[in-house]
Amino acid sequence: MYKKKPFFIVFEGVEGCGKSYQSKKLYNKLKKKKIDTILTREPGGTKSSELIRNLILKDYFAKDSKEKFDKYTDTLLYLAARNEHIKNKIKPALLKKKVVICDRFIDSTIAYQVYGKKVELNFIENIHKRILHGIKPNIVFVLKVSKQTSRKRLIKRKTKNRYDNFAQSFYNKAQNSFIRIAKNKKNYFILDSSNNDNFLEHKIFDVCQKYLNIKWIILFFLIPKIL
Numbered sequence: 001m002y003k004k005k006p007f008f009i010v011f012e013g014v015e016g017c018g019k020s021y022q023s024k025k026l027y028n029k030l031k032k033k034k035i036d037t038i039l040t041r042e043p044g045g046t047k048s049s050e051l052i053r054n055l056i057l058k059d060y061f062a063k064d065s066k067e068k069f070d071k072y073t074d075t076l077l078y079l080a081a082r083n084e085h086i087k088n089k090i091k092p093a094l095l096k097k098k099v100v101i102c103d104r105f106i107d108s109t110i111a112y113q114v115y116g117k118k119v120e121l122n123f124i125e126n127i128h129k130r131i132l133h134g135i136k137p138n139i140v141f142v143l144k145v146s147k148q149t150s151r152k153r154l155i156k157r158k159t160k161n162r163y164d165n166f167a168q169s170f171y172n173k174a175q176n177s178f179i180r181i182a183k184n185k186k187n188y189f190i191l192d193s194s195n196n197d198n199f200l201e202h203k204i205f206d207v208c209q210k211y212l213n214i215k216w217i218i219l220f221f222l223i224p225k226i227l
Contacts, residue, residue: 002035002214006094008135009208010105012178013143014171015164016150018193018200022143023103025201026208030099033214038093041103043081046088052081057161071117075124078109083131091133099212105137107181115177116170139211141204142182143193144175 009026011019020041027039043053056077069077082105093100106128113119147168154164182188189207193200208214 002033002212004036004097005212006097007099007212008090008094008137008139009099009101010107010137010140011101011103011143012105012107012111012140012182013193014145014150014175014178015166016153017143017145017175018153018197019141019143020103021197022141022193022200022204023101026204027101029201029205030101030208035099035212035214036097037099037101038089039101039103040085040089042085042105042108043078045085045090045102048084048088049081052077052084056081057163071113071119072123074117075109075113075119078113079124079127079131082106082109086131086133086135090135094135102137105140106132107140107142107178110181111174111177115180116174138187139207140182140185140188141207142178142188142190143200144179144190145192146194147171149194 011023013019023039027037030037042049043056044050056074090100090102109124110121114121114124150171151168154160157164179190182190189204191200191203
């Protein structure tokens with residue numbers, strides 16, 4: 001029997017690691033178990049945040065243009081989207097004791113903006129103090145992936161954004177950053193997503209089942225007796 005409680009699950013990783021796929025799989029499994037769950041993403045998740053997402057991910061500038069978003073402008077857009085997302089979707093869902101599954105959260109900002117683009121960590125942390133309202137993930141799945149698998153998955157994508165076209169060296173740095181962030185944290189699970197999606201799907205669900213304390217009642221009277 002599952003006892004309803006607020007629970008926040010986050011999937012992190014570089015492009016092509018399969019986090020969007022696995023987050024949807026987990027969402028479907030929990031819904032089948034009649035657990036009140038929402039699936040969302042960052043940047044995005046609400047109407048206002050999705051508008052900001054389009055501004056962030058669409059490459060509005062020509063490749064030869066000298067004008068690009070400054071790294072702090074870029075970061076502020078992510079944080080603005082997060083503020084709207086938390087205020088209008090994540091926090092209300094958790095207050096209603098729902099399970100929230102989010103495709104990316106604050107670790108992506110640290111990995112990409114701090115380690116990748118050298119934005120000052122204090123700059124982000126000071127804004128987070130204002131907008132997070134004490135909300136932290138209960139579980140974070142960091143999916144690591146080989147560059148060969150990541151590249152194959154990105155090639156197959158029908159729609160791409162500017163983050164899908166970065167140099168492999170950037171993805172390598174970002175993946176190492178995710179692993180560094182997750183190191184020695186008990187509620188972080190680093191999982192290899194390069195092969196066998198089904199095995200990974202079951203592993204993720206097993207972890208969630210333990211943390212959510214899902215207990216299933218076996219109705220013995222429905223099981224045929226073996227004579």
